Amino acid sequence: MPLSSRPDAQVWLAIMAAVLTTALTAVSFWLSFEALHDLATDHRLKGERAWAWPATIDTFIAIGELLILRASLMRKVDWYAIALTTAGSIGSIVLNISSVGVSDDPLDYVVAAVPPVAALLAFGVLMRQVHDFLLSRQQSLTAPPVPSVLPVTPQEDVEQEVPQEAQKAAEVPEDEHDVTEEPEPVKEPEKTQEPPTQRERIDLVIRALYDTLGNRRPATRHMTDALEKAGLPSSEGTARESRKRVEAAEPHLKTLPSALAA
Known part of the structure; x- marks a missing residue:
């Protein structure tokens, strides 16, 4: 058919x-x-x-x-x-x-x-x-919008740009005096990204459950088990508060059908 x-x-x-x-x-x-x-x-x-x-x-x-x-x-x-x-x-x-x-x-x-x-x-x-x-x-x-696909640069254009740069380098006269380059200013070392807080780690674990359960809303049992496996506080109140924060950031998650707890 x-x-x-x-x-x-x-x-x-x-x-x-x-x-x-x-x-x-x-x-x-x-x-x-x-x-x-x-x-x-x-x-x-x-x-x-x-x-x-x-x-x-x-x-x-x-x-x-x-x-x-x-x-x-x-x-x-x-x-x-x-x-x-x-x-x-x-x-x-x-x-x-x-x-x-x-x-x-x-x-x-x-x-x-x-x-x-x-x-x-x-x-x-x-x-x-x-x-x-x-x-x-x-x-x-309430379905989330489909993300647009970024344009991909064709491989042929990249291959054509390389010979042009090499050709410009070859056209530089050989009798030019070497120019002393000024030393580059010393850059301050970039600050390393701070590790996520315990609250952010809990929210990441709860958010991942929506995808793990096949676009379904996790029940309290799912959330407490996942938090316990991750070594995080796993009380029912902590799980529900985290689910509220996740669904407030992504309202469409609240409309998904609920997953049945095993």
């Missing part, structure tokens, strides 16, 4: 998956709404109120999933969003099953439970696809 056609195929597969997931989510929520509407109708709610009542249950799932997506993009864990999604999902499943009433056929309860479960799973898959898309866009916008 040609390399140029592979990205196109991946894009079309992603679009088809997104369309089918959206359709599955819509159908699942619709079936769940139907069951909850019938339950509300049986308990003194009529007309528009019977249709609005299911939204007080299933909307918790959508709100919770969106908050979980927001937290994952911020590289955080939102326990409130997880609790909200769990409460809405459990409530929807229980109420859908209870709408069946008393039945001798277990499949009646299975049929009632499938729509809310499918709605939860389909919506979770849809949020995962949105998460991957937004993360890829964020990484492409």
